[in-house]
Amino acid sequence: MTTIKGGCLCGAVRYTANAEPITIRACWCRVCQYFATGNASLNLVFAREAVAVTGATTDYASLADSGSHMHRHFCPTCGVQVYSLVDERPQLIIMRIGTLDDPSLAAPRGTIWTKSAPPWALIDPALPRFEGQPPPPAPKPGPG
Numbered sequence: 154m155t156t157i158k159g160g161c162l163c164g165a166v167r168y169t170a171n172a173e174p175i176t177i178r179a180c181w182c183r184v185c186q187y188f189a190t191g192n193a194s195l196n197l198v199f200a201r202e203a204v205a206v207t208g209a210t211t212d213y214a215s216l217a218d219s220g221s222h223m224h225r226h227f228c229p230t231c232g233v234q235v236y237s238l239v240d241e242r243p244q245l246i247i248m249r250i251g252t253l254d255d256p257s258l259a260a261p262r263g264t265i266w267t268k269s270a271p272p273w274a275l276i277d278p279a280l281p282r283f284e285g286q287p288p289p290p291a292p293k294p295g296p297g
């Protein structure tokens with residue numbers, strides 16, 4: 154079985170995923186630019202039940218450009234944003250590629266919210282792109 158491990162910078166928050174990600178993508182929505190220091194956020198989308206998280210997090214709730222109610226969970230000690238939950242999609246959990254023990258596992262497969270990206274953004278021309286929010290992924294591993 155696939156096991157993917159990760160956590161925050163200080164190690165207080167850890168997680169284990171026991172499934173392949175449903176999708177992996179870069180998000181250029183305006184809110185992600187705040188969290189990703191001006192760049193796109195880089196995310197793995199898993200089935201919620203596939204990921205076990207240990208350690209206390211701080212939840213920052215916000216309304217996304219898509220209209221979804223996001224909950225971004227941070228380590229209160231080191232400030233790293235480890236994962237997000239979405240009220241409208243409770244079957245999913247979104248982990249940040251930068252929190253993987255081995256980020257080389259997770260090449261993005263697409264780019265979303267390109268209409269919010271600044272003109273200098275580097276967007277991989279080889280990957281599928283969406284101007285806004287794509288349809289939700291099915292809660293099982295897909296081919297791409």
Ligand SMILES: [Zn+2]
Nearest residue numbers: 161163228231
């Ligand atoms: Zn931490």
Ligand SMILES: [Zn+2]
Nearest residue numbers: 180181182185
């Ligand atoms: Zn985003």
